[in-house]
Amino acid sequence: MRSDMKDIAKQMRIDIVEMLAAAGSGHPGGSLSACDMIAVLYFDKMNVDPKNPEDPDRDRFVLAKGHAAPALYAALAQKGFFPRKDLITLRKSDSYLQGHPNMNITPGVEMSTGSLGQGLSVANGMALAGRLDGRDYYVYCIMGDGEIQEGQVWEAAMSAAHYKLDHVIAFVDHNHLQIDGNNDEVMTVNPIDEKFRAFGWNVMTIDGHDFDAISDAIDSAKAQQGKPTLIVAETVKGKGVSFMEDQVGWHGVAPNAEQAKAAVAELMAQ
Amino acid sequence: MNSATREAFGKALAELGATNPDVVSLDADLSCTTKSGTFAAKFPDRFFNMGIAEADLMATAAGLATCGKIPFASTFAVFATCRALDQIRNSICYPMLNVKVVGTHAGPSCGEDGGSHQAVEDIAIMRSLPHMVVVVPADDVEAEKVVHAAAEYIGPMYLRFARLASPTVHERDYDFDLFRGEIMHEGNDVAIIACGMMVPRALDAAKQLEAEGIHARVVNMHTIKPIDVELVEDCARTCGKIVTIEEASMVGGLGSAVCEVVAEYCPVPVKRIGMPDIFGKSGPGADLLDEFGLSAEHIIEVVKSF
Known part of the structure; x- marks a missing residue:
């Protein structure tokens, strides 16, 4: 693991808070919970190069939980796909940074997402294409834990196992909260691991904020042959900003200027 | 065939x-x-x-x-x-x-x-x-x-x-243009704009109408979106009235698409034939088409009614 991963993720979190405050709307909770996985993917694991964004051999990333777009944008900007100063245009009427990812206008975004439950199927399609073309790229996908209430996720879980898509590595960002409350109050999702295992997946459960654990899980997934891998990432919604942590109210509400200032100060000190 | x-x-x-x-x-x-x-x-x-x-x-x-x-x-x-x-x-x-x-x-x-x-x-x-x-x-x-x-x-x-x-109503070697409708029978009394298997029925209707001295133009509008605006407009100008027929709901399909063009560019009377905001039912497919009025006979009736 590179030594500056903590700084990379910290910068992403600061960017997330600042762009959401500038936008005045958006989803901080799930962006901050998914942040460390996205950081490890873009800065340690994935073969992606902003100078060669169409490389057919590049790894793909599908943010199935499209509302965490700010986390993806923060990573792409820091990676060099577009200028960091543009992040504050998020959700503005002339911006190429849409509220949910749009592959046609944002450099580095591999798939338009937003309607939950569709990303894993798309990732499977990308992996099937890679197999047809004899390429060795991996397709990563991050789903929300509430998202797996969508029936299509289980259709896709079935087909990934059926087609033995060992180049699909999916995460469930298990922060336990969704808009209306705790997952298991809204609609029971647990046990996530046993469900995917029963569908024929290789399944691991890790601390989704531990860079080494994320990295090791991906390495282990790549060693797995003949099965897709699901990494259940135990995370904290709003991770890194104490007043947002584990608070369902911060699912889809942007911080105001004062709250953003406090959040950034807290993140800087970490 | x-x-x-x-x-x-x-x-x-x-x-x-x-x-x-x-x-x-x-x-x-x-x-x-x-x-x-x-x-x-x-x-x-x-x-x-x-x-x-x-x-x-x-x-x-x-x-x-x-x-x-x-x-x-x-x-x-x-x-x-x-x-x-x-x-x-x-x-x-x-x-x-x-x-x-x-x-x-x-x-x-x-x-x-x-x-x-x-x-x-x-x-x-x-x-x-x-x-x-x-x-x-x-x-x-x-x-x-x-x-x-x-x-x-x-x-x-x-x-x-x-x-x-x-x-089959086409010769094997005919020229197909995805974005252009096709005039399959010329006439200037009425235009019958059809798609799918309603096209042979429209042609059949046109032949029968011809015998009665009514010259119907039959258009195969295979591509409903983007619709061939020029051709629809020409049908309106040349024929002055239009009948549409499709094996689908009258709500939002070919008939609607034709009406949108006609209303905006060249208003003329249009009569639509299709499923009148109802679902289908069991039965032999060919019989159902006739029962739902998706037939040459019904086209002739509608053409004569205006």
Whole structure:
């Protein structure tokens, strides 16, 4: 693991808070919970190069939980796909940074997402294409834990196992909260691991904020042959900003200027 | 010759498979009857049966398209366009991906399976999606040309095919233009604008009307979106009145598309023939068409009524 991963993720979190405050709307909770996985993917694991964004051999990333777009944008900007100063245009009427990812206008975004439950199927399609073309790229996908209430996720879980898509590595960002409350109050999702295992997946459960654990899980997934891998990432919604942590109210509400200032100060000190 | 457009789809897709390595086929446990199975038999590595899971079918096709493949995702029209609508909207049309959505067994000619299986709303739904092209070929010869044209065209497209065999009205070597409607019978008293297997019925009606001294122009409007505005406008100016006929709901389909053009550019009376905001039912497909007024006799009646 590179030594500056903590700084990379910290910068992403600061960017997330600042762009959401500038936008005045958006989803901080799930962006901050998914942040460390996205950081490890873009800065340690994935073969992606902003100078060669169409490389057919590049790894793909599908943010199935499209509302965490700010986390993806923060990573792409820091990676060099577009200028960091543009992040504050998020959700503005002339911006190429849409509220949910749009592959046609944002450099580095591999798939338009937003309607939950569709990303894993798309990732499977990308992996099937890679197999047809004899390429060795991996397709990563991050789903929300509430998202797996969508029936299509289980259709896709079935087909990934059926087609033995060992180049699909999916995460469930298990922060336990969704808009209306705790997952298991809204609609029971647990046990996530046993469900995917029963569908024929290789399944691991890790601390989704531990860079080494994320990295090791991906390495282990790549060693797995003949099965897709699901990494259940135990995370904290709003991770890194104490007043947002584990608070369902911060699912889809942007911080105001004062709250953003406090959040950034807290993140800087970490 | 009588042949079903779905048969032509299977044949043309298999032909494409031989010439275009990027063409892939996906189906939802209906390949034997949508006829994508013809492709599957020849190119098993490029065929993916997704099981009875239409949402997964469409979004997996989208993923393949992001990597340069040309997926034809086929199932019954009713399941493709209704059950998987969100996937077609958000994973295919919104990102403008090069997926060909293939709906077979469309309309009441689907027959005995009944109203649950007979798509009547599919044209209206697909037509309302930004970036979507909507094509309803008139016969097997045109269906083959449409499949080849679909592989050439880059972007989302909905191809509507029928279960029931219907008369072939095209010569094998005719020139097909995806974005131009086709005048198949000339006349200037009334224009009959049709799509799908209503085209042979419109031609039949025109011949009978001719004997009575009524000269009807028959237009095969295979591509309903984007519609050939110029030709619709010309029909309005030349004929002064228009009858539309489609094997689909009168709400939002070909008739609506024609009315939109006529109302905006050249207002003339239009009468629409189609399913009058009802679902279909069980019965032999050919009989159902007649029962629902999707017949040459009904066209003649409507033409004479104004």
